Amino acid sequence: MRDQETYSDLTDLFTAEDRALDPAPFVNDVMTGIRRKSLSRRLVLGAVGMAGAGVAAFQLPSLLAGWSGLDTLVTRTVNDAQQDASLLTSADPLWLMVGGVVAVSLLAVTAWERA
Amino acid sequence: MRSDPDLAASAARGHEADFAELVRRHQARIRGMARRLTGSASDGDDIAQATFLKAWQKIGAYAGGTFSAWICTICWREYLQVRRKQKIEIEFDETAEIIPFERSQSDEVGDQMDLTRALGNLSEAQRICVILCVASGLSHREAAEATGWPLGTIKSHVTRGVAALRKHLESSHVA
Secondary structure, three states, X not given: OHXXXXXXXXXXXXXXXXXXXXXXXXXXXXXXXXXHHHHHHHHHHHHHHHHHHHHHHHHHHHHHHHHHHHHHHHHHHHHHHHHHHHHHHHHOOHHHHHHHHHXXXXXXXXXXHHO | OOOHHHHHHHHHOOOHHHHHHHHHHHHXXXXXXXXXXXXXXXXXXXXXXXXXXXXXXXXXHOOOOOHHHHHHHXXXXXXXXXXXXXXXXXXXXXXXXXXXXXXXXXXHHOOOOHHHHHHHOOOHHHHHHHHHHHHXXXXXXXXXXXXXXXXXXXXXXXXXXXHHHHHHHHHHHHO
């Protein structure tokens, strides 16, 4: 800092020279450039977004068909699992006891952790 | 009056009017710096404009501190990019030759001041250090961070550059 104080008179001369520059046209040019850039950015993003939406719209029917298939598959799997579980318990009631012990253990652990 | 970091934070949220205020505050320093680095009013203003456009893009990365140092660093990098396109390497040698500017007649109109002529007589490295530290008001450390040059090198170039500048100014006043 001490070094910089030794040339503050020169800094003042340079600053006075810079202050003589008219700011208005320059600021206007910069801000016009910024607005033009953000406008073109918005246009490009909008165009790309619209193109993407168009492609997605074309793919929508097959996408929905895929989802319907998945829905059917999930429903069928749940039904099968329920049937398997009922068969298992009717075949051997011991599984019900195992399930009960596991549930009680889980409750105990949860209660212990919360305490 | 709102502080620079406050305006920068607002500009980062997309408020163009606040960025315009920052441009208004710092345009003189940046235009002066770019004009002196290039030695041309039109080339300097082009670099200054590119500086503020880059600053607008990167305003979210401004992490506080001296805004003028941040914007001067961007200006310095823009200037280096232009120089790289012209394939001119900056000579760091103490005994570097004085690189004359290519000036058009219209640019010379406003360049008749003693200061500008005195700057033109410095070596390239001295001229850069004087422009950054003396004319643009960066601290030695800020100039070292902006340029990537060692702090000691900056200090020595500034000291010698200032001495040469004074000598030239004195002799021109005597004459």
